[in-house]
Amino acid sequence: MAQHYYVSLLLFFFFSTFTLITNSMSQMVPAVFVFGDSLVDVGNNNHLSLSIAKANFPHNGVDFVGKKATGRFSNGKNAADFLADKVGLPSSPPYLSIRSASNKTNAFIGGVSFASGGAGILDGTDKLFKQAIPLSKQIEYYSTVFTELVQQIGTVEAQKHFSKSLYALVIGSNDILGYFGGLGSNLHLKNTPQELTDSMALMLKGYLKQLYNLGARKFVMVGVGAIGCCPSQRNQNKTGACKEETNYWSNKFNQNVKSLLQEMKTELKDINYVLFDTYNVLLNFIQKPADYGFTEVKAACCGLGNLNANVPCLPIAQYCPKRTDHVFWDLYHPTEAAAKIFVDTIFDGSQQYVYPINLRKLIAL
């Protein structure tokens, strides 16, 4: 009897030590803080009662664990989930679901997501969706997390913690879609597209500096995709081709982001970043689908009407039997399969797509 007891005890220690070691070995960064829009929302908008940018109903999540509609605008995991997987952390939980928890000790330590469907860089873009958390507010929320973590682990430890953590930003599409996409914005009446993309870059730079002042040193900046090719935009072109203007200005904005990051790096020497060329990787999917395992690059998987883009992915809509061969899940968002390739490329891609270094190298710095 006693011997059995010792063996179990030994096994117990062996396995718990083993688990501890493997956990710490696979976890590559202390935390991931996520800022952005529906491309990376993991459930914040479930808590916004007025928002029309919601995905907490079927058929969203049809390929997620338990077929659960969690608020992700995807058939399965989104890019934020794959990013967390890559660095060995659980997906950063939605800020709005944990901020009122009775016991917040350690709740924020592995990262938090502030991403919200419908969010933009510019205040006002969120209004097109009735309610969303604009980037300005996401940063404000982060500053409260910053303060709490500093109180919990002390200034010196917190500084170390933040400097090794990742600050991922996936935002800008809604500002551009709001301008070109017939979402009811009147920005185009007051501004040229040049003014739009310039002010987006200017605001973004201010927000990145705020994050810097709140400890951020490693940025993962995800550029805007060729969003003129998403089903909702193709649906606005009689030929079903991509909307050139939307793509043109998305690309312009990305160039602005590239220069602003270069400027920031010369001003603030101790930052480092990855800038992902979502635009061209998405175009690759569309131009050489077979290379990536796709067969349908125009139509959404879930929706109704022309290109399944007349009606969004609501419970009354239909969805395709095979999600892995579609680039787009619904009229705006990529499938899980597409999101996975994005993140694989961010992590290990060549300089052609991740500038100036990939995420694996950023983490090693």
Ligand SMILES: *[C@@H]1O[C@H](CO)[C@@H](O)[C@H](O)[C@H]1NC(C)=O
């Ligand atoms: C709750 O409190 C304990 C410390 O008393 C802590 O170890 C634990 O991780 C806390 N946080 C959460 C989110 O449960």
Ligand SMILES: *[C@@H]1O[C@H](CO)[C@@H](O)[C@H](O)[C@H]1NC(C)=O
């Ligand atoms: C619609 O598609 C055609 C190609 O078929 C393209 O030349 C044209 O610029 C597109 N229209 C818009 C508004 O982008």
